[in-house]
Amino acid sequence: MSDRGTLRIQQISAHPGPVAGEGTQRQDKVCKLIDTTTCIGCKACEVACVEWNDMPFQTTYFDNTYQTMPDTDWNYWNLIKFNEDQHDDGSFAWLMRKHQCMHCEDPGCLRACPADGAIVQYSNGIVDFQQENCIGCQFCVSGCPFNIPKFNPNTKKVYKCTLCSDRVGAGLEPACIKACPTGCLHFGTKEDMKFMAENRATQLREVSGFQNAGVYDPDTIGGTHVIYVLHDATKPERYGNLPAKPRIPLSFTVWKDIFKPIGLFGAMLGFVGVVMHYVFEGPRREQPTPPVVRIDPPPPPAGKEN
Amino acid sequence: MATSANRFVHRTNVIDRLGRTVVYAGELLRHPVYTRFLHWMVGIFFFLALLSGFGIYLPWIFRFFTPLFGGGATTRFLHPWFGVGFVIFFGLQALNWLGVMRWTPADSRWMKHIKEYVTRSDSVEAPETGFFNAGQKMQFWEIVCGCIAYVITGVIMWFPEIFGRILVAISYVVHDMSALIMLFGIFFHVYLSTFGEPGTTQAMTRGTVSEAWAWTHHPAWYHEITGRDPQQALKQAEAEMAARERAND
Numbered sequence: 134m135s136d137r138g139t140l141r142i143q144q145i146s147a148h149p150g151p152v153a154g155e156g157t158q159r160q161d162k163v164c165k166l167i168d169t170t171t172c173i174g175c176k177a178c179e180v181a182c183v184e185w186n187d188m189p190f191q192t193t194y195f196d197n198t199y200q201t202m203p204d205t206d207w208n209y210w211n212l213i214k215f216n217e218d219q220h221d222d223g224s225f226a227w228l229m230r231k232h233q234c235m236h237c238e239d240p241g242c243l244r245a246c247p248a249d250g251a252i253v254q255y256s257n258g259i260v261d262f263q264q265e266n267c268i269g270c271q272f273c274v275s276g277c278p279f280n281i282p283k284f285n286p287n288t289k290k291v292y293k294c295t296l297c298s299d300r301v302g303a304g305l306e307p308a309c310i311k312a313c314p315t316g317c318l319h320f321g322t323k324e325d326m327k328f329m330a331e332n333r334a335t336q337l338r339e340v341s342g343f344q345n346a347g348v349y350d351p352d353t354i355g356g357t358h359v360i361y362v363l364h365d366a367t368k369p370e371r372y373g374n375l376p377a378k379p380r381i382p383l384s385f386t387v388w389k390d391i392f393k394p395i396g397l398f399g400a401m402l403g404f405v406g407v408v409m410h411y412v413f414e415g416p417r418r419e420q421p422t423p424p425v426v427r428i429d430p431p432p433p434p435a436g437k438e439n
Numbered sequence: 440m441a442t443s444a445n446r447f448v449h450r451t452n453v454i455d456r457l458g459r460t461v462v463y464a465g466e467l468l469r470h471p472v473y474t475r476f477l478h479w480m481v482g483i484f485f486f487l488a489l490l491s492g493f494g495i496y497l498p499w500i501f502r503f504f505t506p507l508f509g510g511g512a513t514t515r516f517l518h519p520w521f522g523v524g525f526v527i528f529f530g531l532q533a534l535n536w537l538g539v540m541r542w543t544p545a546d547s548r549w550m551k552h553i554k555e556y557v558t559r560s561d562s563v564e565a566p567e568t569g570f571f572n573a574g575q576k577m578q579f580w581e582i583v584c585g586c587i588a589y590v591i592t593g594v595i596m597w598f599p600e601i602f603g604r605i606l607v608a609i610s611y612v613v614h615d616m617s618a619l620i621m622l623f624g625i626f627f628h629v630y631l632s633t634f635g636e637p638g639t640t641q642a643m644t645r646g647t648v649s650e651a652w653a654w655t656h657h658p659a660w661y662h663e664i665t666g667r668d669p670q671q672a673l674k675q676a677e678a679e680m681a682a683r684e685r686a687n688d
């Protein structure tokens with residue numbers, strides 16, 4: 134789902150050998166900035182996403198809140214999470230957060246994926262699924278700290294936000310950015326977006342009275358290519374389970390990268406062991422065996438000989 | 440019960456009636472058709488599950504396994520079913536062998552002398568070694584435990600949407616470890632039942648073993664079914680062989 138002509142690949146899931154063309158062309162790291170403080174929850178970005186990616190309509194439901202569906206889905210990659218948050222003093226506030234793939238610098242999905250080329254990371258930071266290589270194991274779901282990849286039981290493949298890699302590859306901004314009416318979404322280089330976000334957070338702290346305002350760009354996964362400005366960056370969980378310290382399970386880092394090869398080596402020692410046993414000790418044969426003619430090497434001479 | 444681990448008790452069933460076991464002079468019946476059928480079904484499904492699993496385990500090493508099963512997606516689809524086949528047939532085998540795999544005090548004594556077994560310092564097994572020796576029983580129980588681990592973790596990874604990502608991440612490691620341990624063990628198993636102890640393979644193919652094999656590797660079983668003393672039988676065979684040698688000179 135990418136324009137391979139303009140996007141350079143940096144990482145490929147489960148790929149043996151080097152990545153062809155890696156590092157031959159310098160690309161700026163891109164980033165989407167979401168300012169939750171100016172989001173009005175209008176869902177224009179959701180519509181733009183479904184439109185651009187030409188997805189079948191997703192049924193909504195009503196549970197007496199503004200939440201139209203509980204979570205993103207294989208055909209619905211971008212969802213505003215509405216949270217009625219109660220302050221310590223008893224007052225309420227709406228916390229609205231545009232929820233989608235965070236395009237992690239160290240993507241848990243890619244680390245977990247066992248299929249060669251099913252997930253790639255471009256050198257501009259976008260993490261993209263290549264459904265033609267996906268084997269439908271859903272390990273990416275368990276590797277992702279943000280619960281993003283969604284399985285389609287009919288195609289047996291997994292889908293998620295591409296950060297509009299097709300548009301970005303052609304020099305356009307993602308569809309959601311284009312649709313946002315309040316200007317709470319921005320797209321540019323990671324450096325520029327980080328600068329804008331920090332400025333906005335400073336403004337919120339100093340002018341608007343949000344003492345804990347800050348930028349969400351978690352370093353536990355090397356930062357993300359989608360960053361948030363939050364009114365209260367100390368408690369991101371309030372924004373619909375945004376983890377303060379997102380982590381990739383050790384199964385997909387320590388176990389997969391280090392102990393899997395070691396474990397295989399250990400198991401193969403069994404093979405080496407039995408071969409060596411045959412060579413050094415030989416088989417146990419049914420008794421009686423025919424008389425021994427010679428043992429090689431000959432036993433050491435006992436005492437004086439000749 | 441010492442005897443239960445020395446004698447294999449089996450009631451002929453439908454599968455047995457589909458085939459036959461020919462016992463020639465100087466041979467003993469070891470494994471009936473039903474046991475052999477189950478064993479090879481277990482063996483086939485084990486290797487199918489192993490190969491398809493390894494294509495997913497270390498794809499950058501075992502990338503040539505997935506095409507054997509029709510590509511990544513088909514491999515992923517088939518692997519759990521191979522696993523189900525393996526567990527069902529091994530489960531039946533476990534029921535079949537439950538009595539004869541029971542751990543006895545003699546097995547604990549066998550384990551204490553495992554070094555002598557490995558270095559082959561005795562030419563025959565300890566006289567109290569029954570239908571299976573303690574090493575075989577250990578392997579059997581390892582596979583029983585492994586199967587339980589496979590089923591629990593396998594189902595979790597098969598239906599991840601029900602169990603959630605953390606359980607899946609844990610299962611992934613446990614499933615892998617179970618496979619590694621079993622693979623490690625299978626090398627010893629295949630070795631000992633072929634090259635390591637000649638005359639054993641036919642126990643699982645034709646179903647019979649020679650009497651000499653029986654008094655060498657499973658003396659207490661030999662005693663149980665023939666009523667003869669295995670050491671006496673061995674001495675007699677040695678005497679006969681010596682007589683033949685002399686006649687040839």
Ligand code: HEM
Binds near residue numbers: 478483576628
């Ligand atoms: C090419 C592969 C294999 C060969 C040549 C082979 C051969 C044999 C033989 C000859 C026996 C009878 C031993 C006796 O009567 O004392 C046996 C027993 C047995 N086999 Fe296999 N087998 C193979 C693969 C497997 C696999 C893959 C499994 C399970 C994962 C398995 C599980 C067992 C168990 C549990 C027993 C009974 C206890 C024991 O001897 O360890 N076998 N096998």
Ligand code: SF4
Binds near residue numbers: 236260277280
């Ligand atoms: S948010 Fe999840 S799906 Fe997106 S890049 Fe990170 S780990 Fe992958």
Ligand code: SF4
Binds near residue numbers: 247248251252269290
């Ligand atoms: S389901 Fe996810 S982890 Fe599995 S092959 Fe597809 S992209 Fe990779």
